[in-house]
Amino acid sequence: MSIKEKLKNYFTVDDEYEYEYVEDAPEEEHEPMVKQKGQNVVNLTSMQQPSSKVVLCEPRTYNEAQEIADNIVNRRAVVINLQRVDTQQAKRIVDFLSGTVYAVNGDIQKLGAATFLCTPDNVDVSGTITDTLMEADDYNKGW
Known part of the structure; x- marks a missing residue:
């Protein structure tokens, strides 16, 4: 190439460029990481679940049983x-709440002479309270 052609190419505008429009590919969803042997990687989004709540109730009439049942249906444990x-x-x-707990595949446990724990299926309860402690309770209503 001569100097003249080089200068001509340098100062002239060439429209020889081809513009190619490329659409952005949609981002692929990231699959949760699975723990494999030898890896200590845990997907944090799978660990972040809403915290469970426990509701304490002390009803005075039968009419309050529906409010207690609503808490169980909303996946809260109730004492x-x-x-x-x-x-x-x-x-x-207790009969009404037993039906509610059955409907949500939960569990009902007697904690004391007049105290019960009702849990929906998303709450796991471990351990038991022995009958000897309940027999020693001074306030036993005969349930």
């Missing part, structure tokens, strides 16, 4: 103290 309710209404409340 119920039935000491302020007479025996007949307390039995009705």
